[in-house]
Amino acid sequence: MHALSISEENYLKAIFHLYTGEEGIGTNAIAHHLHTKAASVTEMVKKLAEKKLLTYEKYQGVIPTRKGFTTALAIIRKHRLWEYFLVEKLKLSWDEVHDIAEQLEHIKSDKLIEKLDRFLDFPKLDPHGDPIPDKAGKMCVTKCCCMSEIKPNSNAKITGVKNHSPAFLKHLEKMHLTIGKTIKIVERNDFDQSVQLVLNHETMHISKEIAENLLVHKIKR
Amino acid sequence: MHALSISEENYLKAIFHLYTGEEGIGTNAIAHHLHTKAASVTEMVKKLAEKKLLTYEKYQGVIPTRKGFTTALAIIRKHRLWEYFLVEKLKLSWDEVHDIAEQLEHIKSDKLIEKLDRFLDFPKLDPHGDPIPDKAGKMCVTKCCCMSEIKPNSNAKITGVKNHSPAFLKHLEKMHLTIGKTIKIVERNDFDQSVQLVLNHETMHISKEIAENLLVHKIKR
DNA sequence: AATATAATTTAGTTTAACCTAAAAAAATAT
DNA sequence: ATATTTTTTTAGGTTAAACTAAATTATATT
Incomplete structure (x- = not known):
């Protein structure tokens, strides 16, 4: 109780x-x-x-238990709604918001979260591409896979990150590898598992570590 | 430290x-x-x-100590900024926000508060008429006095409340005695210290308890 | 000034959340 | 199958923030 x-x-x-x-x-x-x-x-x-x-x-x-699941989802909902607020409204960057949301997620008030959700216009994804559970705990399925598993010579859109550390996120930002960007995987190096890709008509190489922590969604074209 | x-x-x-x-x-x-x-x-x-x-x-x-003062002011600043946000942006009512702000005021992040302040466009007063300290702890002086101390036959504007309990605030809301409203004090009853006043061209009576918890600013006319 | 009352402090418990070190159970290797 | 290693639990201790009850100091009354 x-x-x-x-x-x-x-x-x-x-x-x-x-x-x-x-x-x-x-x-x-x-x-x-x-x-x-x-x-x-x-x-x-x-x-x-x-x-x-x-x-x-x-x-x-x-x-x-089921009760444990729904309780956890309610906390995750709060965390991701606050992250969305911090980035979209307060203009903090995506590498700064995790620690703050970690505190905000524990604020107790159902009404507050309902109102926040409405104020933000019921967002479906947080700034890292993670789905935001709705009031009932439902969230959209974002079928996507690790960039390190994509076959060479295919196009993909960046949809999320697996690692949320500020260091990783800042690095992505610097490389312009942010959510929504479209890339083409050119080839994977057998020696170090690094990946060659094209972003904005420019060729670049990313390490195995980065490829393993980037989530993408394959597209045609 | x-x-x-x-x-x-x-x-x-x-x-x-x-x-x-x-x-x-x-x-x-x-x-x-x-x-x-x-x-x-x-x-x-x-x-x-x-x-x-x-x-x-x-x-x-x-x-x-001085250090104690500035520390307290920083907390009060956070409390009042969050109250302003909850009322002005999330559309919670002024009687619902105190308990939530009581939790939010303990969130640790200087950058968050700076950004929130900017997002709200640097408000000077919270929804209860209390001044919001700026980053340096400075706040505007709102010279005002208790409604129970105003002389009969004078005009005044409601500028704040001394009591922040939801019951009191809900009652004021119902009576349309909200911040910014202009009233005319007609007379004070010697027996129970109740006050007769005019609001929106209508005569009304308010108890001593209410008059003692309403802050007003005298005006001419 | 002596006494009664009120305010404050001290001493000793309680609870939640953590810890270390040792014991016990499970998993793995020989 | 037995021995070794790893994982997990138990037992006992620590800290922050509360509490109650008793002792102490301050204030008020006669």
Whole structure:
């Protein structure tokens, strides 16, 4: 019945992001994601299990319940709406907003989020290309794949990023590899897995690391 | 050096609001304001004194330092900017925004507040008529007085409220006694201190309690 | 001035969220 | 199948911020 604490919300979000649908998530994985220790996770996970947000059995890892899912989605919704606000209205850059949204996502007020959503005109994607869940937790499926998996000689549009670190985002910005841009993959180097591509009629090379963290959507033409 | 905790910020704000410039503020007064107990205040006040945000001597009460003042003003600035945003942009009503702003004021990011201030076009007053400190802590002086102190047969404009409770604000809204409205005080009843006034060419009576919590600015005509 | 009342502080608990170190269980390798 | 390594849990400790109850200091009353 009580509202969740900020810590509880952060654990839930981590568990949601780590859950692949296969097996239970280990305490170590959660600890690593939250920069905390496995012992702390065990403790917290017991509390969340009592609140029916996840199922937990000793040594078996953790699986979020339906309630856990919808709760996590509500937090992610808030995070992404705030990110959209920060970039589109306040004109912060996409590499500055994550830490701020990490704080804003814990503000408690259903009405605030409804009003914010309306003010922003119900955006569907956040500044990093991630889908924003609606009030019911539904979000659009953005079928896209890693740029490192695209076959040479095909065209694609940049739709998102897998890594949200400021360093990575700033680098993309500098290279003009931003969301919405259309590129042509020319070839992949067998030696270092780097990728040669054409952007704005100019040829460029990007490292394996960058290609693995860029999400694209294949297009014809 | 560390950033302040939410609790520390709330104590500083309370101390700022209670300080009249005369004597030190007692732990009981602070406890009452924060719905906590005097013993808890004693503890916290020692910590804030170590951080040079206030001076404290046993049994002598507490006085904010210059550093304490500017820190409190920065928090109040954030609170009022967010209130302005919630009312003017998100269209929440003036009785709904206090609790939300109470959470938002603790978000840590100087750049966020600068950008928010610019986005709102540097407002000088919040939705309750309270002045918004600028980046340097300066705010406009709004010379105004309690409606209960105005002499009969004079005109005045409503400029602010002393009480920020939703119940009071909703009541004012219903009576159309909102900020900016011009009224004429007709007379004060000696028995119950109620006030008769004219608003929009209609005569009305308001209780002593309301008159004491409405701030007005006398005008000619 | 002595006493009663009120305000404040101290001492000792509680809770949430973290930690380390050691024990126990599970997974992996020989 | 047994031994080794890794993962997870337990046990016990720490810190911030609250609390209650008792002791102390200040203020007010007679």
